[in-house]
Amino acid sequence: MAPIRVPYTGWCLGSGGSSLADTFDESADDIGGRFDRFNTLKDDDAEPTRVHEIPERPLTVSTCEAPARADDAPLTAGTMIGDYRIESVIGSGGMGVVYAATHAMIGKRAAIKVLRRSLCQSERDVSRFVDEARLVNRIGHPNIVDVFAMGVTACGCSYLVMEYLQGETLRERLARSRLDIARSLAIVQPLVQALMAAHEQGVVHRDLKPDNVFIVEGARGIAPTIKLLDFGLAKLAIDQVRVDRTEKGAVIGTPQYIAPEQARGQAIDARADVYGLGCIWFEMLTGLPPFVAANTVELVTKHLLESAARVATQVADVPAEIDDLIARMLAKDPADRPTLAEVDAVVEAASKPRPLPAAIAMPPRRAEADIATEPRRPLPAPAPRRARPLLWLGSVLLFAASGAASFFVTSYYFLP
Secondary structure (H helix, E strand, O other), X not given: OOOEEEEEOOOOOOOOOOOHHHHOOOOOOOOOOOEOOOOOOOOOOOOOOEEEEEOOOOOEEEEOOOOOOOOOOOOOOOOEEOOEEEEEEEEEOXXXXXXXXXXXXXXXXXXXXXEOHHHHOOHHHHHHHHHHHHHHHHHOOOOEOOEEEEEEOXXXXXXXXXXXXXEXXXXXXXXXXXXXXXXXXXXXXHHHHHHHHHHHOOEEOOOOOHHHEEEEOOOOOOOOEEEEOOOOOOEEOOOOOOOOOOOOOOOOEOHHHOOHHHHOOOOXXXXXXXXXHHHHHHHHHHOOOOOOOOOHHHHHHHHHHOOOOOHHHOOOOOOHHHHHHHHHHOOOOHHHOOOHHHHHHHHHHHHOOOOOOOOOOOOOOOOHHHHHHOXXXXXXXXXXXXXXXXXXXXXXXXXXXXXXXXXXXXHHHHOO
16 A cells, blocks of 8 residues: 655744743643644744655545534534434533534434634644554553544545544543552553553653543443543654644644653653653542643643652552652653553552452462362261250150040949
8 A cells, every 4th residue: 555645844833932942832821731733942944844654554534524614613413424324512622622422324322623714724733633643553551542434524624533442531530539559550551551552552641641531431230431532632752754734843732741851842751651641640649630730831840850749649558659659650761660561560450459458368279289288177966965854744644544534434434
């Protein structure tokens, strides 16, 4: 199959700025807001456009019957996009709007993500949107949301058709309460597996946060399934097939979960995802992310300079191995962080049932061979039975009644 050819260009968001402080909005009210497009931190010297080849399996591409729109108003129910009929809006973000839809012929439900019209004017943004589908299909993991079709609406907006998920995001779950150790392990383990699969394909997610973790409802008696969402900021990190929509020095990610090297605009690799996962795990157990600040600049500064608190100082029942692991995942230097394989090993060990304490532990079961060869003990002699008073009294009365009856008969027939 002929590879796709895409231009290598940077992408950014916001007004101009030449330093880290200039690029962050100090008056931002939502410090957890996502940086969908961000300023570069380097000079305006544009790098020449390069073309990279990405050999991938094909995706279905189709057009739609959606009417041309001059704004980003939600599509109305009943609008057809390809073979799917729009039902309702599921959610929206900086990149676009996600709709619930149903296939008109077979009734299969799907989620359709439509890129915002304002972003569709930029070839770079459209290419990045297409990359999300390419990367997800490149990985092909059950804990990563599946994207199985894509197309362009009549108004020129790109869209992706994804599997429909029922449940809630980890963000929504944490809004109710923090998680205990067992529940956090049940979420971390599939995330580790999904990220390991992505990293094996050279894909770095770069925007891990509770909003991008979805807890799919399971049937009765079946545990929920964890899905990793939104590879819109992901990139291929291997040199031979590299897709990077950001220019060198760009800051990409969400401030509450951003790795220090990512905040500096430096080159990142899989270890940035380890840091982001550590931030999520910290929040699951404590109820808050590792760093909280009044504005974005202060928040990012803490990621760069301050050490995160230990989970054990805020949660009493955290095992020492989990506390140590999370602390290592949040190390400032990427070289000091564990690999995902190390994280997976600790999670696997911690997920196994722990033995009962000695005070309530059951005695060990003896081998059948030992029981078979053990000499039989003689049965104890039965204890003598004690006479029952009522039975004895009944016997006496019966004997007396019999004697009286015999005397009466004899006297009646034989006495004169």
